[in-house]
Amino acid sequence: MRVEAEADLKALQATGLKKLKPDKPRIAVGLATCGAAVGGRKVYDRLREAIAREGAEIDLVQTGCIGYCREEPLVNITLPGKSLVILRKVTEADADAIVRAVLNGKVPEDKALCRVPAWDHVTGFVMEYGKGFDAIPLYQDVPFFAPQRKVILRNAGFIDPEDIGEYFAVGGYAAAWKALHGMEPEAIIAEVEKSGLRGRGGAGFPTGLKWRITRDAPGGAEKYLVCNADEGDPGAYMNRNEMESDPHMLIEGMIIGAFAMGLRHGLIYIRSEYPLAIERLGRAIGQAREYGILGENIMGTGLSFDIRIARGAGAFVCGESTALVASIEGRTGRPHPRPPRLTDPEGGLFGKPTDLNNVETWCNVPAIVANGSGWYAGIGAKGNTGTKVFSLVGKVDRVGLVEVSLGTPIRTIVFDAGNGGANGKKVKAVQTGGPSGGCIPLRLFDMPVDYESLNKAGSIMGSGGIVVMDEDTDMVDIARYFTGFATGESCGKCVPCREGLKHTLLLINRIQAGKASKKDLATLQEVCETIAATSLCGLGQTAPNPVLTTLAYFREEYEAKVRP
Amino acid sequence: MIYGSAGKDHVPGKPVRVTINGRQYRAEEGETVLSVAIREGIPIPHLCHEESLDPYGACRLCFVEAGKHGKREMVTACTLRVAEGLEVTTDTPTVTKHRAILLELYLAEAPKSEVIKEMAARYGVMKTRFLKKMETDDPLGGKCVLCGLCVRACTEIMGAGAIGFINRGPYTEVNTPFLEPSADCYGCGACVKVCPTHAIVMEDSGSERVMKSWSGTRVPLAQCDCCGRYYAPKELAARTLSALDPQLERELAGLCPSCRGKQIAEREILARQGGAGNHA
Structure with missing residues (x-):
C-alpha cells in the first residue's frame, strides 16, 4: 500500500501499535551488533525454542539497542496493560525461566x-505501556539513564x-508528512x-545554513544529498547504533532535507x-519504497526522491568530505583542497x-519538524542546542551510549552516567572526538x-567518542596508540x-623505549604543531x-621517560 | 573545474591588483598567488605545482600569510586565488618556522635528492632531526617526495594512467599497478619532465625506451625511415602524427625530427628555384 493520505498514516500507526503493544505478551531481544556480539542471538533462539515448546x-x-552496553544482552518484556520491563545480562540459560x-x-x-510505564517517542507520540512491577526501579531512576535525554x-x-x-x-513519517504537505x-x-x-x-557547521547554500546553488534538482555514515573512530559507534536500531529515522530526516533543498538524489x-x-x-x-515514501510521487505529493547506499572500503580519511566524494565516484579516497566545497557549483x-550531513544530524531533523525549532532550541545550551550521543568507553564502570543535552559537564557523563572508573580505579582523563581528539584531564x-x-581545551567534539583513562593508563602510550592509528589512516597526499605523523610515532616509540632525550620532546612538540598548522585536511x-x-x-609522564 | 582552469581554455579574467610583500602587482582574477609570484620572480618554494594542472596542495611548501583589511591567515599560495586588495606576505615568522620543519621532513624523506638539499639550504635548513628513509632497492633512488606530479601528468595530461599511487600514508609509493611493466605507458617521458627532484629514470636502449623507475616498462621506439635513428616512442609518434595535417603525415611521417627538418628545407629551396615540390 502507498501512503497517500494522512488517514493512511494513521491506519498504519494503528496496525503498528498492535505489534508494539499486542494483546498478548511480547518479548523483544536487543539485537544490534552489540547485543549479538554478547550472545543476544543465542538468547533469541533459546527463547524461540522455549515458546514453541510451551x-x-x-x-x-x-x-x-537502548545503549546500555555493560548490561547486554538486554531483553524487553511487554505484558498487556503492564509497564515494559527491561531485563539485563540475559543468558541462554534464562530463556526457560x-x-x-x-x-x-x-x-x-x-x-x-528497570521498568518503563510510558515512553516519549519524541516525534509526537507517547507510548503508554501501563502500570505494575512497582518493585522494579523506574527507567529514570537508573543512574546510567538518569542524566540522559533521549531525542536521537x-x-x-x-x-x-x-x-x-x-x-x-x-x-x-508523521514529521515527513507534516513537512511535505504542510510546510x-x-x-x-x-x-x-x-x-x-x-x-x-x-x-559543528550550522545545518540549516548548509541546506540553504545547497538549495541556492545552481543545478536545479540535479544535486545530491549525502549522509555520511563512515564512522571510523576507534571506540565510537553512535552512528552504527542509530542506523541499526532505527534506520527509518535517518531516512525520514533525509526525505525532509531533500524536500527542503529541492533534491531528487540521496546517498x-x-x-x-x-x-x-x-x-x-x-x-x-525497500520498505519505504513499497509504501510510497521513497521513489516517485512521495506520499502523494508528486515529488521524487530516492536513496542509494554507497559502501566505503574502510578508509578513515573517507569521512572527510572531498575524500568521501572521491570514494563514491570510484577514485582513491584522497582529499583535495577546499574550495571548491561540496556545496559549490561543480x-x-x-x-x-x-549537501553532506552526518547520520546523527539527519536523525535530529524529524524531531525538529515534529516539535518545532523552539522546542529543540530549548534543549542544551545557547549556540549548542539539542542532544548528542556519546559512546562512553574505555576504563569506565558503565560502558554504553549516553545521550545528553549539549553543554552537560564531562563529570556528569563520566561519573553520573558512567559511575567513574572500572573496578574502582580513579579516573585520570578522557579522550574525546576519536583518534584526532585530545585528552582532557580530570581537573x-x-x-x-x-x-x-x-x-x-585542545580537543574536538568529533563524532562523539569518549574514551575514559584511569590511574593505570600510560598517557604516552595513549598518544602512541592514536598517533599510530592516524599514521595508518593518513592518505599520504600531503x-x-x-x-610528520610517521616521525611523531617514531619519536614516541623512542620515548617509550627509554632512548629519548629532553631535546626529542621539543622536536615532538614542534613537529606536531607543524602537522596541525600545515596539513591539507582535517x-x-x-x-x-x-x-x-x-x-x-x-607532561610529567613524558619527562619521567626521557633523559635530561 | 572552474576553480582550477589556469592555462586551459584561457579566458582573461578581470584585472586586479594584489600586494605581495608590500609591492603592488597586476594580476588577473582567477590566477593563483603562486602563479603571480612565479611570473614576478618572487621566491616561494614549491614542489607539486604545474601550471597546466589544477592546484593540488600536497607539498605544503608554498604557505604565505594572506588576507584583506589587516586580517591574516596562513594559506597555500597555489590554492589561493588573487582578488582585488588581497595582501600577501611570503616569509613571515610563522611561515618560516613551519616551512623549516617541513623541509626537515623532506630531507628525511628524500635523502638522496640534491634538489631538496639545495632548497632546504636556501631556507637555512642544513640537516634534519628526523630519521632518514633508507631503502636499498628504491626505483626512485631515494629522491621521490610523492608530490604526485608524475601521476597527474600521466593521467590528466597524457591520459595514459600508467602509474599511480600504491598504498597509503607513510607507505605510499608511486609505480605501475602490481609493480608489473605497464602496457599503458607511451614512454612519453612527461613524468620525467615534471618531476621536481629528477627521481625518475628513463633510458633509451637500442630500439626500446626503458622506464627504469616504472617496473622496467619497455616501450618500442620508431625508427627514422631516412637515417635509421630511433627517435620517438612508436605508438606515441603514430598517435601524434594521426592528429596532424594528413599531407604532412604522408610525406614526412617516419622521419626523425632532424631528417624531417632537412627534407622541409630541401623542398623549400627546390620550390624557390622553381623545381619540384608543392610547398611554396
Missing part, C-alpha cells in the same frame, strides 16, 4: 534492570528496526536554522565494516552541488561538552600528515591533538 502465545521480536514467568503474567524480577535514540531498543510498521506505530521548503530551512542544529559529524555513504547497518538500511529503504558529487571535568569548550590538522594535549596536561 506452545505459548507470545510474540518474539528483535529490537535495536523468562517464558515461564511471562506465561504466569510475571517477569523474572531478579534480572530486571528516541526509538532505539523499543521498536523492531526491520519492521516499518513499528516505526509507523511510534509516529514515524514550504523555505519554512523548513528556517526551522532548522532557528533550531540551532549543528553538524554532528564533529565540525548514504557507509563503511563496509557495518554489515548489519547496511542490511537494515537496505531493508528500510564541487560536489559527480560535479554537482552536494577540567567541569567543562561543559560543547563544540567551543572542547576546542579550547607531507606533514604522511611524514585528518592531519587534528591528528596531533592526542600528543599535543598529553604534552600539555601530562
Whole structure:
C-alpha cells in the first residue's frame, strides 16, 4: 500500500501499535551488533525454542539497542496493560525461566534492570505501556539513564528496526508528512536554522545554513544529498547504533532535507565494516519504497526522491568530505583542497552541488519538524542546542551510549552516567572526538561538552567518542596508540600528515623505549604543531591533538621517560 | 573545474591588483598567488605545482600569510586565488618556522635528492632531526617526495594512467599497478619532465625506451625511415602524427625530427628555384 493520505498514516500507526503493544505478551531481544556480539542471538533462539515448546502465545521480536552496553544482552518484556520491563545480562540459560514467568503474567524480577510505564517517542507520540512491577526501579531512576535525554535514540531498543510498521506505530513519517504537505521548503530551512542544529559529524557547521547554500546553488534538482555514515573512530559507534536500531529515522530526516533543498538524489555513504547497518538500511529503504515514501510521487505529493547506499572500503580519511566524494565516484579516497566545497557549483558529487550531513544530524531533523525549532532550541545550551550521543568507553564502570543535552559537564557523563572508573580505579582523563581528539584531564571535568569548550581545551567534539583513562593508563602510550592509528589512516597526499605523523610515532616509540632525550620532546612538540598548522585536511590538522594535549596536561609522564 | 582552469581554455579574467610583500602587482582574477609570484620572480618554494594542472596542495611548501583589511591567515599560495586588495606576505615568522620543519621532513624523506638539499639550504635548513628513509632497492633512488606530479601528468595530461599511487600514508609509493611493466605507458617521458627532484629514470636502449623507475616498462621506439635513428616512442609518434595535417603525415611521417627538418628545407629551396615540390 502507498501512503497517500494522512488517514493512511494513521491506519498504519494503528496496525503498528498492535505489534508494539499486542494483546498478548511480547518479548523483544536487543539485537544490534552489540547485543549479538554478547550472545543476544543465542538468547533469541533459546527463547524461540522455549515458546514453541510451551506452545505459548507470545510474540518474539528483535529490537535495536537502548545503549546500555555493560548490561547486554538486554531483553524487553511487554505484558498487556503492564509497564515494559527491561531485563539485563540475559543468558541462554534464562530463556526457560523468562517464558515461564511471562506465561504466569510475571517477569523474572531478579534480572530486571528497570521498568518503563510510558515512553516519549519524541516525534509526537507517547507510548503508554501501563502500570505494575512497582518493585522494579523506574527507567529514570537508573543512574546510567538518569542524566540522559533521549531525542536521537528516541526509538532505539523499543521498536523492531526491520519492521516499518513499528516505526509507523511510534509516529514515524508523521514529521515527513507534516513537512511535505504542510510546510514550504523555505519554512523548513528556517526551522532548522532557528533550531540551532549543528553538524554532528564533529565540525559543528550550522545545518540549516548548509541546506540553504545547497538549495541556492545552481543545478536545479540535479544535486545530491549525502549522509555520511563512515564512522571510523576507534571506540565510537553512535552512528552504527542509530542506523541499526532505527534506520527509518535517518531516512525520514533525509526525505525532509531533500524536500527542503529541492533534491531528487540521496546517498548514504557507509563503511563496509557495518554489515548489519547496511542490511537494515537496505531493508528500510525497500520498505519505504513499497509504501510510497521513497521513489516517485512521495506520499502523494508528486515529488521524487530516492536513496542509494554507497559502501566505503574502510578508509578513515573517507569521512572527510572531498575524500568521501572521491570514494563514491570510484577514485582513491584522497582529499583535495577546499574550495571548491561540496556545496559549490561543480564541487560536489559527480560535479554537482552536494549537501553532506552526518547520520546523527539527519536523525535530529524529524524531531525538529515534529516539535518545532523552539522546542529543540530549548534543549542544551545557547549556540549548542539539542542532544548528542556519546559512546562512553574505555576504563569506565558503565560502558554504553549516553545521550545528553549539549553543554552537560564531562563529570556528569563520566561519573553520573558512567559511575567513574572500572573496578574502582580513579579516573585520570578522557579522550574525546576519536583518534584526532585530545585528552582532557580530570581537573577540567567541569567543562561543559560543547563544540567551543572542547576546542579550547585542545580537543574536538568529533563524532562523539569518549574514551575514559584511569590511574593505570600510560598517557604516552595513549598518544602512541592514536598517533599510530592516524599514521595508518593518513592518505599520504600531503607531507606533514604522511611524514610528520610517521616521525611523531617514531619519536614516541623512542620515548617509550627509554632512548629519548629532553631535546626529542621539543622536536615532538614542534613537529606536531607543524602537522596541525600545515596539513591539507582535517585528518592531519587534528591528528596531533592526542600528543599535543598529553604534552600539555601530562607532561610529567613524558619527562619521567626521557633523559635530561 | 572552474576553480582550477589556469592555462586551459584561457579566458582573461578581470584585472586586479594584489600586494605581495608590500609591492603592488597586476594580476588577473582567477590566477593563483603562486602563479603571480612565479611570473614576478618572487621566491616561494614549491614542489607539486604545474601550471597546466589544477592546484593540488600536497607539498605544503608554498604557505604565505594572506588576507584583506589587516586580517591574516596562513594559506597555500597555489590554492589561493588573487582578488582585488588581497595582501600577501611570503616569509613571515610563522611561515618560516613551519616551512623549516617541513623541509626537515623532506630531507628525511628524500635523502638522496640534491634538489631538496639545495632548497632546504636556501631556507637555512642544513640537516634534519628526523630519521632518514633508507631503502636499498628504491626505483626512485631515494629522491621521490610523492608530490604526485608524475601521476597527474600521466593521467590528466597524457591520459595514459600508467602509474599511480600504491598504498597509503607513510607507505605510499608511486609505480605501475602490481609493480608489473605497464602496457599503458607511451614512454612519453612527461613524468620525467615534471618531476621536481629528477627521481625518475628513463633510458633509451637500442630500439626500446626503458622506464627504469616504472617496473622496467619497455616501450618500442620508431625508427627514422631516412637515417635509421630511433627517435620517438612508436605508438606515441603514430598517435601524434594521426592528429596532424594528413599531407604532412604522408610525406614526412617516419622521419626523425632532424631528417624531417632537412627534407622541409630541401623542398623549400627546390620550390624557390622553381623545381619540384608543392610547398611554396
